[in-house]
Amino acid sequence: MQTVQIASLGQGSFASPIHQIGAVEAPFKSDSEDRILYANSLKGLHSPDEAMTFEEAGPRENLFFDPAKTTVGIVTCGGLCPGLNDIIRGIVNQCHRQYGITRVYGFRYGYEGLVQRYGHTPLILRPESVSQIHTFGGTILGSSRGQQPVAEMVDTLEDMNIDILFVIGGDGTLRGASALVEEISRRGLKKAVVGIPKTIDNDIMYLDKCFGFETAFAEAVNAVKCAYTEACGAVNGVGLLKLMGRDSGFIACFAALAGSNVDYVLIPEVPFTLEGTGGLLESLRYRLAKRGQAVIVVAEGAGQDLLQTDGGTDASGNKRYGDIGLFLKDQINAFFKSRRMEVNLKYIDPSYIVRSVPANAQDNVYCSRLAQAAVHAAMAGKTDMLVGRWHGAFIHLPLQMVTCGRRKVDPNSELWHAVLESTGQPARWG
């Protein structure tokens, strides 16, 4: 373990205008002194000299970029997630109001917007034009999946004199951002690339939570209620709900914990079996006999071993998953039909609803503060990095550190244990 270093474009030589805010001491942070511990327990803290620590986010006293001459670009990539507009708005407001930066461009439709032959004209973003966008879901810039030619994108940054590019997206997008950094560096340019990680699955390493997650699971709770209502409305009613969660089942776990009317939570991290006396189907039969209804929440990435599909990959390079929801629906119906038992299964897939609602108040605040941190970092010349929150403090992380793995639900954690307590489902299947 060791101190986590953040790449920098060079020494800051411009004074931060935040000095001017007045009598309150400007909360400037120092890269060397303001360090946030990775560990929050003594178990995780070995020798203090070897403690892993992160740079704390926040304004720096010296800026690398001259605010009067800085041009900023923003791009949103990948699938929709609540809070994208909040992030865009936060960056625009922070640039204009705190740093006096007046040229902020929004690239359209993800990385496509950085490739001129697509013909997507960038938007000029000003505080007035973004003042209410946080009340809408989605992204005013549009998005797209997949990588684009790095050289063409850096050409655009050069042509438009973009000094700072804020990249909002998931794993693949952030790997693309690293590629941009490499090409920028190869050309000897001084341009910062700062990421704001977006993953509705909440599966970024070293982060308390990803923006949009609070909104997403709250919206998912509404669908859980519907699944429960449907289950109660019929003899042997089963509400089957598929939620997001390709590799990590956080949304499923939190949605289940919030309402406590869920009987089974199936997540990618915990394999399950269908057949046999210890499988899901027999367990469900027993549960129905006992309670009269049941609610199953399944994360999209759960039980992929049962599906035996090879769907290839999508434009973002993500493996295409088989549809575990429809699979379970068919399996459950077939199981009960073969036993001549009536079952009334209602299948709900609210994914596009969950991801496209506006951010709630929690994410409004979180996104505002992430955006503020991102602008502070970029103006100080940080690059090849992203901003996040760890143990309540906003921090800087290198892009590579984050894209090399995913945060998952630990089957030995209290979170999963709380889910088992809440559902009463078996801890071990089969």
Add this chain to the structure above:
Amino acid sequence: MQTVQIASLGQGSFASPIHQIGAVEAPFKSDSEDRILYANSLKGLHSPDEAMTFEEAGPRENLFFDPAKTTVGIVTCGGLCPGLNDIIRGIVNQCHRQYGITRVYGFRYGYEGLVQRYGHTPLILRPESVSQIHTFGGTILGSSRGQQPVAEMVDTLEDMNIDILFVIGGDGTLRGASALVEEISRRGLKKAVVGIPKTIDNDIMYLDKCFGFETAFAEAVNAVKCAYTEACGAVNGVGLLKLMGRDSGFIACFAALAGSNVDYVLIPEVPFTLEGTGGLLESLRYRLAKRGQAVIVVAEGAGQDLLQTDGGTDASGNKRYGDIGLFLKDQINAFFKSRRMEVNLKYIDPSYIVRSVPANAQDNVYCSRLAQAAVHAAMAGKTDMLVGRWHGAFIHLPLQMVTCGRRKVDPNSELWHAVLESTGQPARWG
């Protein structure tokens, strides 16, 4: 045209306890004098002597049933619809608090609950046990589809001394209620059967609106917003939303009118074509070129002629429809693929969410008043009838009058014209 008569069990000989409410004049209604006009325009009103009129609902001065000795049953049938619990609660409160009836039973799981060999024990319903049920969706009684043996059901009514049965359900359910009336009459019994029509599609003839419709289309509007957000979030984004509406497209029309971000509304009443220069696909291509995104709202019963399927019928006897939503999704994707154009279609089917949410304030009030009217009617000895609202007044209708047809969106009406104005879609396809 003529005066619409309601069947009656006989002359009322018990005084209504509503006299006792105090100084305010009890708003008793007279079958002969309080008549609501079918026509609301001179066009619909031919000779005044021939005017079709309905009995106005409300308390009657003389009751057929002695409140002290009356036993009441309630049954909910068919698919879920917002407001079911409101109706149940309203009946229970009205029976207990206005008439002093203390024996109110809730039969479980639709008509199954009236057939003893299913073993569903009825619930005893009291004001305290139903005081908060209106804050939940679905029905606390459960429901089921399909008819059950009439003789067995009337046996149960006899065994339990049920004097009044309130039947909440759709077309098939109300036809079942008529069969009960016939058998009751054949046996020479004095039992009232009163319907409260339930159809989320809002397609009951001679009714302003059905309970649950206000909630359902409001909830559908949320899904329209998501479809629009998804459409805006991608290059050539298409949000395709399937809503309820087997034979009548009211939910689709109202959901589209509320938000005005919808480009196409496809309903059962207005056939459309896919192919050709005047078909949906070319129109969509043109719309995408012009606006960059499009939202399509399709009622589940629209375009069935395009599907060439024969899915048989469900347990309620309804024809099984092909899935127009998935069909359109495939057709649109194939069309653009064949033209080598990128299109990003997101398909949303929120049906189980729309129908399982709790009633909103509008339906809370409407259901309370429907329930009050139903109890007044039953206590006066009305039977083989249902309660509804027409031109703002609550009325009585014979069951047969309602189950012999459906209300539909008239393609020459202002409603459909307003939809055309709002969407800008072609008035004629092909």
Add this chain to the structure above:
Amino acid sequence: MQTVQIASLGQGSFASPIHQIGAVEAPFKSDSEDRILYANSLKGLHSPDEAMTFEEAGPRENLFFDPAKTTVGIVTCGGLCPGLNDIIRGIVNQCHRQYGITRVYGFRYGYEGLVQRYGHTPLILRPESVSQIHTFGGTILGSSRGQQPVAEMVDTLEDMNIDILFVIGGDGTLRGASALVEEISRRGLKKAVVGIPKTIDNDIMYLDKCFGFETAFAEAVNAVKCAYTEACGAVNGVGLLKLMGRDSGFIACFAALAGSNVDYVLIPEVPFTLEGTGGLLESLRYRLAKRGQAVIVVAEGAGQDLLQTDGGTDASGNKRYGDIGLFLKDQINAFFKSRRMEVNLKYIDPSYIVRSVPANAQDNVYCSRLAQAAVHAAMAGKTDMLVGRWHGAFIHLPLQMVTCGRRKVDPNSELWHAVLESTGQPARWG
């Protein structure tokens, strides 16, 4: 009784562009043939020849104004009400999209915006600029109370070549609109003035409902829930909620009916007494002893006879009312203190919250259609009138007919009877 006539600027000589919408029969209405009955019952319908009927709203085949040369103004006056932005948006869309009118101005801050010396520059309104305003409460134009010099306002209409002025406001505002009509006529001008009545109290004569009312009472229901929660949370808890309703208690009645947890509804139409064995205070004492908590909903205009205040009038000319909410709070606290009984009264006044929320889906649709009707009427040359809905049909009404009285809750009506049933409060006080 007689046929209700609407003032007209003259014979229509331009063909409606609605012909062009395509194959569907344009739903043109005829002033003489499409008439909506005032009566909906035989009781209200005396001789058919004498039946009072209203013009049905909708497009006219011949227009008075040439769409290519028409300039339109919109002004919003008086207090906020949900749906104002929907009306504005609906008018703008209808003008642009159906009639091809491209000059639509929004006057700022009520009638002040029509008086040039205030210096409020009108906004140019286009479909793009109003596309999302219905998602916000209030009015993008701003508002103000009170009348302004009529001559100066008509000068502005002349200077700006405004052909049609849409006036959205309450009683006082509509009387002001009549004054404009008079001055326009005196000057021999051909300008239409069309009102859309705004009153959150829902107290307009000859209208099913006013826009915003559905939203307002639904929002009020949320506050009722809070009052009930507070009442249950303490020994002898009393939730006291003041709602809008200067002269008519519709919001209070509907809010109480929706939730059914209200013990007392006090409205202007039904006087009540505080003291004595039959007064509110003793009744409350008894109710608390029986149930442990109570919720009181009081309309702002209720019990003004108890207050003995003379607060003068506000800028709109409305009599200033004493604060019945605070008065009741003090009286109740004093009553129980004098009897050495603990009471925990929580007073909630959500008025500004209720009136400033965005319109709900019901009002979204209703406002769209009202706006469409208003534009159709104005283009046909109708003036000195307003649009509304009666028994489900959209109609035209002369301004004077509406401003000469108010709709009130009839203490002998089923509505009030339903409230008495729901609350169990005494029908007669004192």
Add this chain to the structure above:
Amino acid sequence: MQTVQIASLGQGSFASPIHQIGAVEAPFKSDSEDRILYANSLKGLHSPDEAMTFEEAGPRENLFFDPAKTTVGIVTCGGLCPGLNDIIRGIVNQCHRQYGITRVYGFRYGYEGLVQRYGHTPLILRPESVSQIHTFGGTILGSSRGQQPVAEMVDTLEDMNIDILFVIGGDGTLRGASALVEEISRRGLKKAVVGIPKTIDNDIMYLDKCFGFETAFAEAVNAVKCAYTEACGAVNGVGLLKLMGRDSGFIACFAALAGSNVDYVLIPEVPFTLEGTGGLLESLRYRLAKRGQAVIVVAEGAGQDLLQTDGGTDASGNKRYGDIGLFLKDQINAFFKSRRMEVNLKYIDPSYIVRSVPANAQDNVYCSRLAQAAVHAAMAGKTDMLVGRWHGAFIHLPLQMVTCGRRKVDPNSELWHAVLESTGQPARWG
């Protein structure tokens, strides 16, 4: 600094039934090894041996109480706060389902319920009776303010054989809990008293957040939107909103950050002045001239030095504060009147609405997990302590440590700086 010790009733000698949950390793925690660091930065971490650490919450392998013989009591005290019912429900479920404890009593109306002469019969709480209570605001047990005689309360605990008392309340309540512990100890009894801190102001030391805070500020955001809508709706419109926050302005800060339409946030921690060129009134005049409207959010404890009132204390011993909201309303109106400027101020006090709504999904989850932690702690024999969350981990804290101070908004923190950035208000007044 040093290791924070928790009081214990003695050595645990019963095996936890959580062993039986199955194959997943039970996440037992050790008092000595599972320690959460107070510091999250190197700045806060001096020598590792002197690091202040907290016990981590969670199940213990050995229990002090025999689940088969344990009797549990729950009491809720003080003002309402979202999540109270979630906590009650969580404790009941955890006791029954995880530990097999079947005797759980709910004392009514705060500490009054522990004093027999009040005659409040405790409720027997079972999972079925609490299954849906989290969907309602308030507390099903009722609450009251103020202390009661300690000896009488411990008598009740003895008479009812209560082994564990869960006390949910604020500062005063928790001090009362300490008094109970003292008396229990004096009598040589073995009864655990475990607190769950309730403060809607989020002002508990050593806690990430208090339950209900997420819900409260989200609800406050709705009121901020209304204040903004009202401000925009009139010439020189001012929306003045009073929010909770006696000594700490967290709700005001978060509500302002979420929406970013707030011009001034006034909190207890940052004094402000009204008069003078650098005072609020002149600043407001300037802001109105520039923007046309303004929104002011004031915490109830702000500006108490300006009020010069002495209102004594309430039943909980809290100092009664003067009403800063009404004071500001009057001062602002007087200021502009004296300058003959029109101002349209709308004053909104949503406090009872904010505190009485049901918990949102965030607080649903948080409360469930707090309740689980509280039961684990109590069963292990912990007493005189409370459960909370620190840097993402659930922990134990001694009651005294928490009641001796309050968490406040630090004027030098990033949080307050973010508020200043968002509002643009002066950092220094006067």
